[in-house]
Amino acid sequence: MREDNNVAWFCTYTPLEILDAAGLTPERRFGDPASLESADIFLHPAICPYVRACLAVAIAENGPHHAVFVNSCDGMRRLYDAWRDRFRDDFVYLVDLPRNTGSGSEELLACEYRNLVRELAGAWGREVTAHDLVEAAREREERRLAYVSAAEGVYGEARLRLAMASHTLPLHATLPAAAGGGGERGVPVLLTGNLLNPAGLVRSLDRAGARVAWIDLCNGDRAFSSSTLPRGDDLDGILASLAHSYLDRHPCARMSEADRRQDLLVESVEAVGAKGVIYASLKFCDSYLYDFPRIQKRLQREGIPLLRLESDYADGHVGQLLTRVEAFLEML
Amino acid sequence: MGLVEDVRDLFIDRLTPSTVHSKVFWKAAESLARSPLNRPQWKADRVSLAYFLKSSRDAYLGRGPVVWCNLLVPCELVIGLGCTPFYPEMAAAVVASAGLAPRFIDRATEVGFSQDACSYHRCMLGCAVDGFMPRPDLLLAVNYPCDSAPLSFAYASDIYGSPEMVIDIPLPGRDGERSLLAAQLEEAAEVMAVLSGYSGSRTMKGLAEAIDLSNQALTHLREVEEIRKRDDCTLDGKDAMGGISVLAGSMGSRAGRDYYRLLAEELRQRGCAGGDAIRLMWMHLKPWYSQGLFDTIERHGARLVCEEYTHSCWEPMDPRDPFTSLAAKIGGHFLVGPVERRASYLASLAEEYRIDGAIHFNHWGCRQSCGGAMLVKRALQEKGIPTLILDGDCVDEREYQEGQISTRLEAFLESLH
Numbered sequence: 001m002r003e004d005n006n007v008a009w010f011c012t013y014t015p016l017e018i019l020d021a022a023g024l025t026p027e028r029r030f031g032d033p034a035s036l037e038s039a040d041i042f043l044h045p046a047i048c049p050y051v052r053a054c055l056a057v058a059i060a061e062n063g064p065h066h067a068v069f070v071n072s073c074d075g076m077r078r079l080y081d082a083w084r085d086r087f088r089d090d091f092v093y094l095v096d097l098p099r100n101t102g103s104g105s106e107e108l109l110a111c112e113y114r115n116l117v118r119e120l121a122g123a124w125g126r127e128v129t130a131h132d133l134v135e136a137a138r139e140r141e142e143r144r145l146a147y148v149s150a151a152e153g154v155y156g157e158a159r160l161r162l163a164m165a166s167h168t169l170p171l172h173a174t175l176p177a178a179a180g181g182g183g184e185r186g187v188p189v190l191l192t193g194n195l196l197n198p199a200g201l202v203r204s205l206d207r208a209g210a211r212v213a214w215i216d217l218c219n220g221d222r223a224f225s226s227s228t229l230p231r232g233d234d235l236d237g238i239l240a241s242l243a244h245s246y247l248d249r250h251p252c253a254r255m256s257e258a259d260r261r262q263d264l265l266v267e268s269v270e271a272v273g274a275k276g277v278i279y280a281s282l283k284f285c286d287s288y289l290y291d292f293p294r295i296q297k298r299l300q301r302e303g304i305p306l307l308r309l310e311s312d313y314a315d316g317h318v319g320q321l322l323t324r325v326e327a328f329l330e331m332l
Numbered sequence: 333m334g335l336v337e338d339v340r341d342l343f344i345d346r347l348t349p350s351t352v353h354s355k356v357f358w359k360a361a362e363s364l365a366r367s368p369l370n371r372p373q374w375k376a377d378r379v380s381l382a383y384f385l386k387s388s389r390d391a392y393l394g395r396g397p398v399v400w401c402n403l404l405v406p407c408e409l410v411i412g413l414g415c416t417p418f419y420p421e422m423a424a425a426v427v428a429s430a431g432l433a434p435r436f437i438d439r440a441t442e443v444g445f446s447q448d449a450c451s452y453h454r455c456m457l458g459c460a461v462d463g464f465m466p467r468p469d470l471l472l473a474v475n476y477p478c479d480s481a482p483l484s485f486a487y488a489s490d491i492y493g494s495p496e497m498v499i500d501i502p503l504p505g506r507d508g509e510r511s512l513l514a515a516q517l518e519e520a521a522e523v524m525a526v527l528s529g530y531s532g533s534r535t536m537k538g539l540a541e542a543i544d545l546s547n548q549a550l551t552h553l554r555e556v557e558e559i560r561k562r563d564d565c566t567l568d569g570k571d572a573m574g575g576i577s578v579l580a581g582s583m584g585s586r587a588g589r590d591y592y593r594l595l596a597e598e599l600r601q602r603g604c605a606g607g608d609a610i611r612l613m614w615m616h617l618k619p620w621y622s623q624g625l626f627d628t629i630e631r632h633g634a635r636l637v638c639e640e641y642t643h644s645c646w647e648p649m650d651p652r653d654p655f656t657s658l659a660a661k662i663g664g665h666f667l668v669g670p671v672e673r674r675a676s677y678l679a680s681l682a683e684e685y686r687i688d689g690a691i692h693f694n695h696w697g698c699r700q701s702c703g704g705a706m707l708v709k710r711a712l713q714e715k716g717i718p719t720l721i722l723d724g725d726c727v728d729e730r731e732y733q734e735g736q737i738s739t740r741l742e743a744f745l746e747s748l749h
Binding site (some may be wrong): 041042043044046047049071073074075077078080081082084086087094096098099104105107111112114115198253254255256258283284286287289291292293294296297310 | 410443444445446448449450453466475478479480482484486496498500502506507510512515519578612647653670671672694696698700702703704705706707
C-alpha cells in the first residue's frame with residue numbers, strides 16, 4: 001500500500017471531497033510558467049501552457065507524483081497521458097467528466113466517482129465511508145465559505161492569489177490574510193477566461209487601473225461560486241448527489257451549457273457592478289477559443305463592453321498589453 | 333496555368349451560397365461525375381462519389397432531415413433513422429482540396445475565431461457564416477476524437493437555430509460504459525425519429541437494415557485490408573486516405589457496402605505490383621491541397637501502405653441490438669480515452685502491415701493528435717520502427733512550408749534505405 005498521501009490535481013472538476021475522505025492531501029498544481037519549454041520533449045508546443053508548465057515542474061521534482069486528472073479537455077487528457085507514461089509507479093488516475101447535464105450524465109459521473117473510491121481503496125487500502133465523505137464535504141464547504149468571506153473587498157492579483165491559496169493549502173490550514181489588492185480604486189471590471197498567472201496578465205490589469213471585482217477563472221472565483229455539499233444517507237446516494245452538485249456548478253466553457261454560462265456571466269457583471277468584461281485566456285485552449293465568439297455576440301447584445309487578451313502563461317508580453325487595457329478602461 | 337486553376341478561376345471562386353443551394357448546381361455536378369471527363373482511379377471511387385454527391389445534394393436542397401455529424405458519429409444511426417448525415421469536417425477537406433479554404437478560414441477569423449484553433453473547424457465555420465453549408469436540423473457530436481467538434485458545432489447551432497446534441501462516450505473499461513453510451517445513442521435516435529417521422533418499429537427496422545449493410549461493408553473492408561497487408565498492393569495510401577469519408581459517412585448505406593466490395597474485387601483483379609518498396613505508415617491526415625509530400629515519397633522508392641484512419645477497428649454488430657452494438661463500435665474506437673490506446677493500435681497496425689517507417693503529420697491546432705505524437709513515436713520506436721513527426725496544416729495551405737517539410741522528409745526517407 002502507498003504511504004505518501006499527497007495527490008496533485010489540476011482541474012476544478014476534481015471531486016476533492018472524495019480525495020479528502022480517503023485520507024489524502026489533495027494539492028492543486030499551477031506549474032512554473034517560466035520553465036514550460038522543458039515539457040516540449042513530451043508535449044507539442046501548441047498544447048495548453050498550463051498543462052506544459054505543470055508537467056515541466058513534475059519532471060524536475062522528486063516523486064512520488066500521485067495525481068488525479070479530470071477528462072475535461074484534450075489538454076488535460078494529454079497531461080494525464082504524459083504523466084502516466086513518465087511516473088509509472090505512482091497513482092495516476094483519470095476521472096471522466098460528461099459535457100452534458102441531466103440524469104444520464106449524473107449517473108455517468110456518479111459511476112466515475114464510485115470507480116475512483118474503489119481505485120483509491122485499492123491503492124491506499126482505505127475504504128471511504130458515507131460518514132467520511134459527509135465530513136469531508138462539510139470541511140470543503142467551510143473552506144469555500146472561508147474564501148468567499150476572505151475575498152470580500154479584495155481585487156485583482158490579490159484576489160486571484162487568495163483563490164489559488166485556497167486550492168493549494170491543506171484543508172485545515174488558515175487562509176492567508178489578503179488586503180484590498182491592486183486597483184482598489186480603479187475601474188470595476190469582470191475578468192473571465194480559463195486560467196491565468198497572477199503575476200502576469202492579472203497584475204498588469206491592476207497596474208493599468210482596473211479593479212477586477214470578480215474573477216471568473218478556473219483558478220479564481222469560479223470554483224467557489226456554488227456549494228458542492230452533497231445530500232444522501234448511503235455512500236452511493238451521497239456520490240450521486242455530489243455528481244449532481246459538480247455538474248450544477250458555474251460551468252467551464254467545455255460544458256454543453258453555453259446559455260447558462262453566458263447568463264451567469266451577465267448576472268455577475270450586474271452583481272459586482274462591472275463596467276466591462278475582460279476576456280483573457282491561455283493560448284491553445286480550444287474550449288475558450290471556440291467560446292469567445294459566442295460570448296462576444298452575447299455581450300454585444302447586452303451592451304457590455306468587452307476586451308479580449310491572450311496569455312502564454314509566462315506573460316512576458318504584458319507590457320505590450322498595458323496600452324490596450326488602459327485604452328479600454330478609459331473608454332469605460 | 334493548369335486546368336485546375338482555370339476551373340477554379342472560372343467557376344469555383346465565383347460560387348455563391350445560392351449557387352450551392354440550387355438544383356442546377358447539383359444536377360451539373362452529378363452530370364460531370366457521370367461523364368467521361370471523370371476518370372477515377374478505382375471503380376469504387378465512382379460509387380463513393382455518386383453517394384456523396386447525392387447525400388450532399390439532399391442536404392443542400394433540404395430533402396429530408398439533415399444531421400451534421402463529427403468523425404466518430406456512427407452514420408448507421410443517422411442513415412437508419414432516415415436522415416441525411418453531413419460531415420462538415422470532411423466538407424472542409426473538400427474545400428481545402430479545391431483551394432478555397434483560406435477564404436473561409438479568414439471569414440472565421442473575422443468573426444472572432446483564433447488562428448490557434450483547428451483549421452478544419454475554422455474553415456467549416458467560415459463556410460457556415462457565409463451560408464455555404466447545408467442547414468442542419470440537428471447537430472450531433474461525440475466528445476471524441478477532439479474537443480473542437482462539440483465546440484464548433486455549438487457555434488453553428490447558434491447560426492442555424494438548430495439543436496446540438498453531444499454524446500459523451502465514457503472512458504473505456506469503466507463500469508457501465510456500454511449501457512451509458514447506448515442510452516445516449518437511443519436518445520439521439522428518438523430525436524432523429526421525430527425529425528424523420530419514424531415510428532418505433534420503423535426505427536428498429538431502419539437501424540437493423542443499416543447495421544446489416546454496415547456488417548456487409550465491414551466484411552469487404554476486411555478483405556481489402558488483407559490484400560493490402562499481403563504485398564506491395566496497388567492501392568496507395570495517399571489515395572486510400574480519402575477513404576476516411578467513406579468509413580465515416582457511408583457505413584450503413586448500400587453505397588458503403590458496394591464501395592468496399594468493388595474495391596476488394598478490383599484489388600484482387602489487378603493483383604500485386606510486387607517490388608521491394610519501403611513500406612510506410614501515415615498517421616493523422618494529409619495536406620488536402622498538395623501532393624508534394626507524396627511525390628517525394630514516391631521519388632524515394634517508398635509507398636504508403638497503411639494509414640491511421642481508414643481501417644476497421646470494430647466487430648460485426650447485432651442488427652437486433654442496435655444501440656448496444658453501435659456503443660461497442662464507437663466506444664471501443666482507438667481514439668477514445670488515453671493516448672496509449674491509440675499508440676497500441678498504431679503499433680499493431682505497423683506490425684500487421686510490416687512497416688519500415690512511420691510519418692506522423694502534426695496538423696496545427698489538433699490537440700488530440702499533436703498532443704499524443706511524442707508518445708506514439710516512442711511506442712513505434714520501441715517496436716523498432718523509425719518515426720518522423722512533420723508539423724503542418726491539413727487545410728490551410730498558407731501554413732504549409734513545403735520546402736522545409738520536404739527536406740526533413742527526404743532525410744528521413746534516405747535513412748530508411
